[in-house]
Amino acid sequence: MTERKIYKYASFFIMIGLVIAGLRVLNWVPLVADKGLMREYGDIGEVEKKLSFGRIYAPHYFPQTFKWPPSRVFAQAKPFKAVMLEFRDVENGRTALLITQAVSPDFDPRGELTVAEIKEKALCNIKGMEAFLEAGSCQSPPSGPYDIECGRISWQYRDYHLRVIARTTPLELIKIAESMVD
Amino acid sequence: MGLYFFFNSYAGMLVVQSVLHSLIAMVISNLAVSAWHIKNPVVKQRFYFFVILAPVFSFQLFHALRPERGSIAFRSGALFDSMRWLNLEIMGTVPFGLLLLLLLILTSLIFLFQEFLPVLKQTFSRRIPDMENASPVPDFRINEALKSLPGKNPEVHVIMEDDLLLFSRVGKSPAIFISTGLLKGLGNEGLRAALAHEIAHIRRSRRPILVIVFILRMVMFYNPVVLLEFRRIVQEEEKICDDTSVLITGDRPALAEALAGFHYEASPRSGAGPGMSGIWAAIEKYSHNFLLDSRIRRLAEECPDGEEAHFFKLLLTFLAILSLSYLVV
Numbered sequence: 001m002t003e004r005k006i007y008k009y010a011s012f013f014i015m016i017g018l019v020i021a022g023l024r025v026l027n028w029v030p031l032v033a034d035k036g037l038m039r040e041y042g043d044i045g046e047v048e049k050k051l052s053f054g055r056i057y058a059p060h061y062f063p064q065t066f067k068w069p070p071s072r073v074f075a076q077a078k079p080f081k082a083v084m085l086e087f088r089d090v091e092n093g094r095t096a097l098l099i100t101q102a103v104s105p106d107f108d109p110r111g112e113l114t115v116a117e118i119k120e121k122a123l124c125n126i127k128g129m130e131a132f133l134e135a136g137s138c139q140s141p142p143s144g145p146y147d148i149e150c151g152r153i154s155w156q157y158r159d160y161h162l163r164v165i166a167r168t169t170p171l172e173l174i175k176i177a178e179s180m181v182d
Numbered sequence: 183m184g185l186y187f188f189f190n191s192y193a194g195m196l197v198v199q200s201v202l203h204s205l206i207a208m209v210i211s212n213l214a215v216s217a218w219h220i221k222n223p224v225v226k227q228r229f230y231f232f233v234i235l236a237p238v239f240s241f242q243l244f245h246a247l248r249p250e251r252g253s254i255a256f257r258s259g260a261l262f263d264s265m266r267w268l269n270l271e272i273m274g275t276v277p278f279g280l281l282l283l284l285l286l287i288l289t290s291l292i293f294l295f296q297e298f299l300p301v302l303k304q305t306f307s308r309r310i311p312d313m314e315n316a317s318p319v320p321d322f323r324i325n326e327a328l329k330s331l332p333g334k335n336p337e338v339h340v341i342m343e344d345d346l347l348l349f350s351r352v353g354k355s356p357a358i359f360i361s362t363g364l365l366k367g368l369g370n371e372g373l374r375a376a377l378a379h380e381i382a383h384i385r386r387s388r389r390p391i392l393v394i395v396f397i398l399r400m401v402m403f404y405n406p407v408v409l410l411e412f413r414r415i416v417q418e419e420e421k422i423c424d425d426t427s428v429l430i431t432g433d434r435p436a437l438a439e440a441l442a443g444f445h446y447e448a449s450p451r452s453g454a455g456p457g458m459s460g461i462w463a464a465i466e467k468y469s470h471n472f473l474l475d476s477r478i479r480r481l482a483e484e485c486p487d488g489e490e491a492h493f494f495k496l497l498l499t500f501l502a503i504l505s506l507s508y509l510v511v
Contacts, residue, residue: 008217009217012213015213016506019206019506023261027266033270072259078271081184108190109254112250112255
């Protein structure tokens with residue numbers, strides 16, 4: 001390859017590098033312009049403090065197979081308040097529990113843990129509040145293999161719509177949900 | 183909140199990401215053309231095809247490979263997350279998402295009224311006004327010009343009009359249409375070059391790739407980047423036919439002279455009316471002349487480089503487009 005050809009290839013890759021840098025800057029600008037946009041936080045306390053979120057309903061009952069504190073915390077204040085907590089399995093490190101708390105019931109984080117197959121649906125009671133329970137199998141990641149025990153429970157509590165998805169039995173799921181509210 | 187949920191839906195993500203991926207493809211293909219100093223319009227066109235091709239399948243492919251690509255977690259680690267900009271409000275009132283939606287609607291309307299309906303009208307119309315008065319009249323100058331051009335040439339019809347008209351009909355019975363006004367204005371060599379250019383259009387119309395590109399462009403009717411790029415591909419097509427004409431006739435100055443005759447100043451249609459229509463006419467006139475001038479300059483300056491040995495560059499560009507697009511959500 002001649003020197004001239006090498007120069008042309010090098011200039012192409014340098015330009016691609018500049019495009020990547022430009023995209024990174026463009027991706028960062030909105031976060032600087034608006035503190036309320038969806039972003040990752042270090043912990044729950046940081047969300048409560050920086051977004052004036054009020055209370056974040058984290059569970060008090062926590063199965064030992066799940067790792068505390070949450071591995072990732074995402075939150076937004078615009079266009080509506082929403083927070084997502086992601087917990088991992090102690091053994092395999094895969095996402096085992098996802099908790100969302102949002103003003104809108106349609107908030108869908110499209111997380112690493114999704115209920116892929118629903119085998120049973122039921123209404124249940126969470127400390128006097130009606131909740132919707134779905135039990136079945138999950139995929140984590142969504143392109144990965146099916147898990148046997150998995151479920152989702154959702155209910156309205158004060159200003160927020162709460163949703164818990166966990167790789168566990170329905171009974172454990174209800175226990176987690178009950179420990180989140182007063 | 184409605185906008186938020188639309189852009190978060192499968193359809194919303196598909197629309198937004200197809201626009202962004204075509205933008206990425208446009209930037210990278212232009213960089214490739216610039217980095218490798220590609221001047222041949224045939225090769226340039228191949229690079230520009232990516233801009234129309236990539237957004238048609240990229241989102242669906244990425245989504246099939248990794249369904250969680252739309253998740254908050256994936257977005258937070260992406261190179262560019264469109265949701266940040268779409269939710270960002272200008273002066274705390276109008277979100278950028280609304281501006282994008284308006285742009286998509288405007289692009290769709292432009293496509294509908296400037297491209298789709300005219301094509302539909304032409305396809306289903308039995309009579310085309312300009313062609314109505316045309317007939318394959320035996321004209322000494324045209325016959326002489328055709329004789330000097332190699333291969334089997336199409337019929338040439340003369341339209342009795344003073345305006346400068348030259349276009350071709352492609353398909354089963356291809357033909358070239360030329361107005362008496364243009365015929366008067368062109369010298370023998372210019373006429374030969376102009377006919378060679380139209381013959382090149384007819385020959386190239388048999389290539390299925392151009393039809394495929396047009397169909398893909400129709401699928402992306404809402405995409406403003408594809409709208410611009412398709413028009414650029416059409417401009418490159420003109421340059422390709424210019425080169426073919428020069429290859430056949432070996433006469434660059436003759437084609438340049440023929441092109442110069444199409445300047446709007448020389449046309450009786452150049453008058454612009456008052457108001458908005460006048461402004462649009464002036465813009466149209468300016469862009470027509472600008473593109474014409476660039477083709478004339480090109481004929482005076484450039485000798486296109488070869489078509490060969492670009493496969494690796496095309497592959498590299500395509501991989502760069504796919505890799506970056508994957509990380510743009």
